[in-house]
Amino acid sequence: MNVSRNSKQFFTTQLVDWHHTANDRSLPWKQEKDPYKIWLSEIILQQTRALQGLPYYLKFTEAYPTVKALAKAKDEDAFRLWQGLGYYNRCKNMLATARIIAGELKGKFPQTYEGLLELKGIGPYTAAAIASFAFGRHNAVVDGNVYRVLSRYFGIDSPIDSTEGKKEFAGLAQELLYKNDSAAYNQAIMDLGATVCTPASPKCSDCPLQKHCTAYKQELTTLLPVKVKKTAVSTRYFHYVLLTSGDKLWIRKRTESDIWQNLYEPYLVEHTHSLDVTTLAAHPSYKALKLKAVPEYEGSLKQRLTHRIIETRFFNAPVKKGTQLPELQGEWVPVSALKNYGFPKTIVSFLEKKLYF
Numbered sequence: 001m002n003v004s005r006n007s008k009q010f011f012t013t014q015l016v017d018w019h020h021t022a023n024d025r026s027l028p029w030k031q032e033k034d035p036y037k038i039w040l041s042e043i044i045l046q047q048t049r050a051l052q053g054l055p056y057y058l059k060f061t062e063a064y065p066t067v068k069a070l071a072k073a074k075d076e077d078a079f080r081l082w083q084g085l086g087y088y089n090r091c092k093n094m095l096a097t098a099r100i101i102a103g104e105l106k107g108k109f110p111q112t113y114e115g116l117l118e119l120k121g122i123g124p125y126t127a128a129a130i131a132s133f134a135f136g137r138h139n140a141v142v143d144g145n146v147y148r149v150l151s152r153y154f155g156i157d158s159p160i161d162s163t164e165g166k167k168e169f170a171g172l173a174q175e176l177l178y179k180n181d182s183a184a185y186n187q188a189i190m191d192l193g194a195t196v197c198t199p200a201s202p203k204c205s206d207c208p209l210q211k212h213c214t215a216y217k218q219e220l221t222t223l224l225p226v227k228v229k230k231t232a233v234s235t236r237y238f239h240y241v242l243l244t245s246g247d248k249l250w251i252r253k254r255t256e257s258d259i260w261q262n263l264y265e266p267y268l269v270e271h272t273h274s275l276d277v278t279t280l281a282a283h284p285s286y287k288a289l290k291l292k293a294v295p296e297y298e299g300s301l302k303q304r305l306t307h308r309i310i311e312t313r314f315f316n317a318p319v320k321k322g323t324q325l326p327e328l329q330g331e332w333v334p335v336s337a338l339k340n341y342g343f344p345k346t347i348v349s350f351l352e353k354k355l356y357f
């Protein structure tokens with residue numbers, strides 16, 4: 001890449017100017033100086049779009065207005081508020097970090113990029129965001145929006161998911177940072193990527209960088225940024241057997257290191273492909289229940305995660321009075337109390353349809 005100093009200066013100046021005159025992206029965490037709220041918003045927004053994350057941010061800041069309040073939260077309550085956002089490890093790490101900050105660090109966030117990086121669940125992007133927005137430090141943020149704007153404007157085709165590419169973009173972002181107001185610059189580049197230099201159909205005619213933008217001049221916007229890895233999407237097939245007895249449903253907590261860790265679910269039979277009533281009834285995990293009745297098909301739902309599709313089928317299996325189930329690691333919960341438990345989004349949708357919620 002051979003970029004003139006003028007082109008870099010133009011980039012920074014135009015960007016900051018656009019931020020002060022035309023950037024009308026309004027989100028409640030913008031202008032925020034409280035490191036707790038910045039951190040919370042950044043954790044919620046990892047792998048989540050701003051509009052989807054917004055109600056979660058509002059719910060969390062209302063329930064837990066300070067890091068000390070979050071540290072005192074019961075895991076169950078926090079997971080329930082998180083329900084629907086996915087990637088539950090984020091919530092788990094967030095609670096662990098809140099407890100370290102409230103305890104060992106006496107409620108104070110570290111004020112440097114390096115200090116923030118030492119905390120669990122805080123990576124380079126979040127550390128730079130907190131350091132610059134809360135403490136005015138000169139650390140450039142690099143997220144998907146920043147990669148896109150930089151690769152297009154400067155015409156860089158180094159893969160953004162390669163070690164070399166990451167280093168190159170991080171170095172350039174740091175070099176371009178407007179030191180008089182790092183927070184404004186960081187906000188500006190992220191907002192420009194989110195609202196103008198969008199992944200599909202960027203609004204180049206509204207862009208303050210158009211005059212010197214390489215991708216615009218050379219018609220490369222659809223080719224940049226470049227990624228090396230194409231992520232394979234695999235499908236998992238979950239069959240939920242709804243064991244019911246009177247007004248109670250049997251559920252268990254997913255404790256394994258897998259998707260939906262710490263959330264609840266009915267009795268699960270996972271298989272390499274989809275099962276129907278007959279093949280499910282013959283499956284060893286179903287047979288282990290020693291139920292006399294054949295399961296009844298209730299419906300199916302599909303959920304797409306980043307690298308995975310979860311195909312879920314639900315089956316009814318009422319347990320007759322006096323039936324001896326094998327010892328199961330779970331609990332019988334009255335249907336009216338199910339709303340007090342955290343479930344994955346797919347299960348919530350199904351239970352809602354069944355009017356359990």
Ligand code: SF4
Nearest residue numbers: 197202204207210213
């Ligand atoms: S001119 Fe178009 S491609 Fe270039 S930075 Fe602006 S929106 Fe992105």
